[in-house]
Amino acid sequence: MGEECVFCEIIAGKIPSDIVYQDDKAVVIRDINPQAPIHLLVMPREHIPSLAQIGSDRKDLIGHLIYVANEMASREGLVQRGYRVSVNYGREGGQLVPHIHFHLLGGRQLSGALG
Numbered sequence: 329m330g331e332e333c334v335f336c337e338i339i340a341g342k343i344p345s346d347i348v349y350q351d352d353k354a355v356v357i358r359d360i361n362p363q364a365p366i367h368l369l370v371m372p373r374e375h376i377p378s379l380a381q382i383g384s385d386r387k388d389l390i391g392h393l394i395y396v397a398n399e400m401a402s403r404e405g406l407v408q409r410g411y412r413v414s415v416n417y418g419r420e421g422g423q424l425v426p427h428i429h430f431h432l433l434g435g436r437q438l439s440g441a442l443g
């Protein structure tokens with residue numbers, strides 16, 4: 329568990345959150361400050377700070393997270409409409425929480441790279 333990591337604390341149940349899915353490797357929560365009608369965060373249980381820690385040993389985990397994001401999009405009825413799965417990295421990439429996560433955004437027209 330990452331020290332003082334808000335997502336680790338959510339995963340551990342120490343901070344309340346709207347957890348919409350979990351399995352042995354992944355947890356999905358609703359974003360507290362949604363940027364679209366559907367805004368979920370798909371993250372590993374393991375505390376991995378960012379994309380910088382993704383080596384060949386974690387390719388399967390990243391594939392699983394994308395798979396889960398697709399499943400969530402399906403559950404939320406977004407497949408026909410379309411949706412976005414994105415990950416921010418680093419300061420200029422806009423990453424605020426240092427526990428890797430995929431944003432799943434949908435339910436409105438997203439435009440450009442920023443939506």
Ligand code: 5GP
Pocket residue numbers: 334345346357358359360361362369415416422423424425426
């Ligand atoms: P980042 O900028 O790191 O890619 O995205 C972090 C996201 O986490 C933001 O969209 C922010 O609203 C969300 N977030 C930050 N703290 C919390 C929290 O305590 N609970 C939930 N559900 N979302 C959070």
Ligand code: ZN
Pocket residue numbers: 329330333334335336337374375376426427
């Ligand atoms: Zn963490």
